[in-house]
Amino acid sequence: MDLTGQLLIAMPGMDDPRFARSVVFICAHSDEGAMGVIINKHVGDMTLREVFARIEITASTGPVSTPVHFGGPVETKRGFVLHLDKTRLSPEPLIIPGGYVLTATRDILEDIATGKGPTPFLFAVGYAGWGAGQLEQEIAANGWLTAAASEDLVFDTQTELIWDASLRSIGIDPVSLSGAAGRA
Numbered sequence: 001m002d003l004t005g006q007l008l009i010a011m012p013g014m015d016d017p018r019f020a021r022s023v024v025f026i027c028a029h030s031d032e033g034a035m036g037v038i039i040n041k042h043v044g045d046m047t048l049r050e051v052f053a054r055i056e057i058t059a060s061t062g063p064v065s066t067p068v069h070f071g072g073p074v075e076t077k078r079g080f081v082l083h084l085d086k087t088r089l090s091p092e093p094l095i096i097p098g099g100y101v102l103t104a105t106r107d108i109l110e111d112i113a114t115g116k117g118p119t120p121f122l123f124a125v126g127y128a129g130w131g132a133g134q135l136e137q138e139i140a141a142n143g144w145l146t147a148a149a150s151e152d153l154v155f156d157t158q159t160e161l162i163w164d165a166s167l168r169s170i171g172i173d174p175v176s177l178s179g180a181a182g183r184a
Contacts, residue, residue, distance in 0.1 A: 013142065
């Protein structure tokens, strides 16, 4: 199973509050583990203006009011830009099936700050990570559902609506889900 470029949708019974009602875009998945970025949670009211100020980037015409996403609990001091613009391939980007690119370099933030960055994009601090076999075990234990990623779900849907919209994309009414698992 390779979930690279797919979405993980947290089931209602998710035990870890950091992942409750989360939708994770999977950036890499192999036998060695998986890494992804939560796309439907923000870091409070933090915006790119604050990020630029902290790393001393002067923002002139860029989208400084763009919210910062909580990408996950791993490396929360590190930023990641998920985007579609393959012409902006800085050193060693992660190319993801479906036309997505993950970049974690300062130059892309400098370009965003001056209005020359990729669009659409999502900026997140931290990421979600799983060791070998861990994600597969969580899926088998009814912790996650999977869905195809789409540009609309990842970049254009209001953050607070992504969980419901992701479920609907696979034909599930969010109201019909239960947090309890059972056996017949």
